[in-house]
Amino acid sequence: MEILRTVTELRQWSRDSRAKGHLIGLVPTMGALHAGHASLFRAAAASCGAVAVSIFVNPTQFGPNEDYARYPRTFDADCAPAAKEGANVIFAPAVEELYPAGASTFVDVEGLSDRLDGASRPGHFRGVATVVSKLFIAAEPDRAFFGQKDAAQVAVLRRMVGDLRMAVEIVVCPIVREADGLALSSRNMYLSASERARALTLSRAVRQAEALAAAGERRASALISAALQTFAAEPAIRVDYIELVNWATLEPVETAAPGTLFAVAAWVGATRLIDNAILP
Numbered sequence: 624m625e626i627l628r629t630v631t632e633l634r635q636w637s638r639d640s641r642a643k644g645h646l647i648g649l650v651p652t653m654g655a656l657h658a659g660h661a662s663l664f665r666a667a668a669a670s671c672g673a674v675a676v677s678i679f680v681n682p683t684q685f686g687p688n689e690d691y692a693r694y695p696r697t698f699d700a701d702c703a704p705a706a707k708e709g710a711n712v713i714f715a716p717a718v719e720e721l722y723p724a725g726a727s728t729f730v731d732v733e734g735l736s737d738r739l740d741g742a743s744r745p746g747h748f749r750g751v752a753t754v755v756s757k758l759f760i761a762a763e764p765d766r767a768f769f770g771q772k773d774a775a776q777v778a779v780l781r782r783m784v785g786d787l788r789m790a791v792e793i794v795v796c797p798i799v800r801e802a803d804g805l806a807l808s809s810r811n812m813y814l815s816a817s818e819r820a821r822a823l824t825l826s827r828a829v830r831q832a833e834a835l836a837a838a839g840e841r842r843a844s845a846l847i848s849a850a851l852q853t854f855a856a857e858p859a860i861r862v863d864y865i866e867l868v869n870w871a872t873l874e875p876v877e878t879a880a881p882g883t884l885f886a887v888a889a890w891v892g893a894t895r896l897i898d899n900a901i902l903p
């Protein structure tokens with residue numbers, strides 16, 4: 624499996640692959656790969672003849688006091704599993720390759736970018752939309768694969784692709800969880816054993832909302848207060864948000880409908896975790 628470092632190389636690989644008759648799949652990641660990422664690689668390989676996985680810790684999506692500097696970077700360990708699960712090439716550019724000196728062009732999906740994670744992480748979705756645009760322009764993919772785990776990110780990117788009439792299909796893959804329910808995340812590495820146990824509150828709250836909705840509870844206020852009670856049992860966790868929103872607009876809803884997004888974010892010690900469900 625080849626490792627590509629420049630936009631020019633990635634674009635050439637994409638065009639050569641297309642000339643051979645392949646559909647091009649792109650899976651953007653920040654590395655520190657786990658089984659959630661691998662599920663995206665497999666989905667990409669199942670529907671595209673040529674799959675590029677990008678590994679890039681994108682500085683513009685981190686706030687000044689966030690974990691950019693200490694975000695886990697495990698490139699050497701990431702390559703073999705990526706290849707095994709379907710990546711044909713890895714695109715691992717230096718920061719200056721995607722952000723040349725003096726770069727001043729950004730993609731801002733107004734409105735959506737200020738909701739959910741965007742409310743507590745100002746500038747985060749601007750960074751995400753900008754880097755994903757750069758990756759799309761470089762890789763020219765037919766399909767790009769993202770996890771439902773980052774559901775607000777999916778909404779922002781779907782809107783971006785629609786607004787800019789980008790010729791790429793966004794494919795969303797289900798959340799991969801540990802056996803006990805914890806959603807896999809590169810940031811789970813930060814958790815101590817006791818934090819790891821407490822972190823289960825997020826998936827517990829999500830499962831509870833799904834169960835209540837399946838049993839007919841549609842009121843956002845009831846679903847949210849049930850989740851707040853679940854979190855209240857773990858005072859060491861600080862809730863960032865618990866929201867019921869329209870998945871396309873990220874606007875809060877009062878009544879859940881099929882496809883409504885129930886999303887939570889919470890601080891477990893110094894680690895911010897997210898989880899969600901699309902309600903039945």
Ligand code: AMP
Binds near residue numbers: 660797807
């Ligand atoms: P990241 O490396 O955290 O930026 O994630 C790269 C991609 O993997 C994003 O599209 C995430 O939504 C997706 N992803 C992360 N965790 C999971 C998971 N537990 N299940 C499915 N997809 C995931």
